[in-house]
Amino acid sequence: MATEDKFDIEAYKQQMNEPGKWIFIVPVSGVILTDDVNNEFWIKRVLLVAQKKLPRIRRRLGIPQRISDLKRSYATRFFDSAQTFAVLWHSGRSNELKNKCRRIVKDELSLLAVSQLGYSKRRFGSCPVIEGEPTMAKINHLLINTEDTRRILEGRLIGKFEDLVLNGSWKEFHKGAFFYRLLRILKDDIRVSRSWRDDLERAAILVGQSQCSSDVAQSFLWNMIALELLLTEQGDKYTDALPKRIEAFLGWVGFWETDNYADKIADVYKKRCVFVHDGRREDITIQDLLFTDDLLYNLLFNLIHHIDRFPSKQAVIDFSRKVEAEHILGVKSRVRPKTLTFVSRKYSQRDYEEI
Numbered sequence: 001m002a003t004e005d006k007f008d009i010e011a012y013k014q015q016m017n018e019p020g021k022w023i024f025i026v027p028v029s030g031v032i033l034t035d036d037v038n039n040e041f042w043i044k045r046v047l048l049v050a051q052k053k054l055p056r057i058r059r060r061l062g063i064p065q066r067i068s069d070l071k072r073s074y075a076t077r078f079f080d081s082a083q084t085f086a087v088l089w090h091s092g093r094s095n096e097l098k099n100k101c102r103r104i105v106k107d108e109l110s111l112l113a114v115s116q117l118g119y120s121k122r123r124f125g126s127c128p129v130i131e132g133e134p135t136m137a138k139i140n141h142l143l144i145n146t147e148d149t150r151r152i153l154e155g156r157l158i159g160k161f162e163d164l165v166l167n168g169s170w171k172e173f174h175k176g177a178f179f180y181r182l183l184r185i186l187k188d189d190i191r192v193s194r195s196w197r198d199d200l201e202r203a204a205i206l207v208g209q210s211q212c213s214s215d216v217a218q219s220f221l222w223n224m225i226a227l228e229l230l231l232t233e234q235g236d237k238y239t240d241a242l243p244k245r246i247e248a249f250l251g252w253v254g255f256w257e258t259d260n261y262a263d264k265i266a267d268v269y270k271k272r273c274v275f276v277h278d279g280r281r282e283d284i285t286i287q288d289l290l291f292t293d294d295l296l297y298n299l300l301f302n303l304i305h306h307i308d309r310f311p312s313k314q315a316v317i318d319f320s321r322k323v324e325a326e327h328i329l330g331v332k333s334r335v336r337p338k339t340l341t342f343v344s345r346k347y348s349q350r351d352y353e354e355i
Helices: 009-018 049-061 067-075 094-116 168-176 181-188 194-212 216-231 236-252 262-276 286-305 313-329
Strands: 019-027 031-033 040-042 045-050 085-093 136-144 149-157 164-166
Touching: 019 094, 031 045, 031 085, 031 313, 049 067, 049 085, 067 149, 085 094, 094 194, 149 168, 149 286, 164 168, 164 236, 168 181, 181 194, 194 216, 194 286, 194 313, 216 236, 216 262, 216 286, 216 313, 236 262, 236 286, 262 286
Parallel strands: 031 164
Antiparallel strands: 019 085, 040 045, 045 085, 136 149
């Protein structure tokens, strides 16, 4: 009597891990796509797609089966788990790709979060993440008076609980801002030196992570590292270099001197060093963080809108040195483009109390 062949789990695993071309799909939270962006948005390598649009474009995405068939077979709840999905194409072995694809998606969601810089205030910000990663929590505390019967039980939400909605307002804002052009640079549609493109991407990811964080000191540190990536090179004395390089781009603004920008930049850099070397985070305030937000927005805006003048970090440094030389000689600046821009944001007392 013939016996049925037993299912060979090891052979199945080996077969599934054979090299191939894969589509990595993962649900995303914290970002909503609308008709204004055609319910999809390319970041760099990752395409965000609204849940309702997935079935209509599955052939374009390269998905051989109908979404309805996948839902009936084994992905019963998967395609109903979020309003937005990230799609990424990659070749290789499945076991090796999973972590790599997750990392790529996380980094590109951080790039998307950069679009909040200058667009929305931090206390109304959002955190685009892979579905399931924590972005908010509820904390409770109990106060009990030791001398009488008074007691207070309170709870509050912390973290980012808004969605980044890619709608008409968002789209219109970024027609004049830097985000769309930044993505074109990162995709190599606008040519710059490879090392400069890598620095721009690393800095942008850090800025996005900063925008997503509710930790003031950590957000501040990511901002400061991003500034260093954009403006300094190995061997620089950062305490001197940062104010001079930022001044080259923004020092023409009337209140640069009246508002003591150079002193403020030196002060935040000192706080950065004390935090990194001594662990003193208590000196860093929300006001410091918002100041670095404004520096980064204006710096990125001017760098990216004048990328033909600054196709490499060396070009940025040379520009700064020429502006400094004009100051020393006491001559009127001819180096700065007349099209440099500065946006000054207004903050309320509430903005300085929470992020």
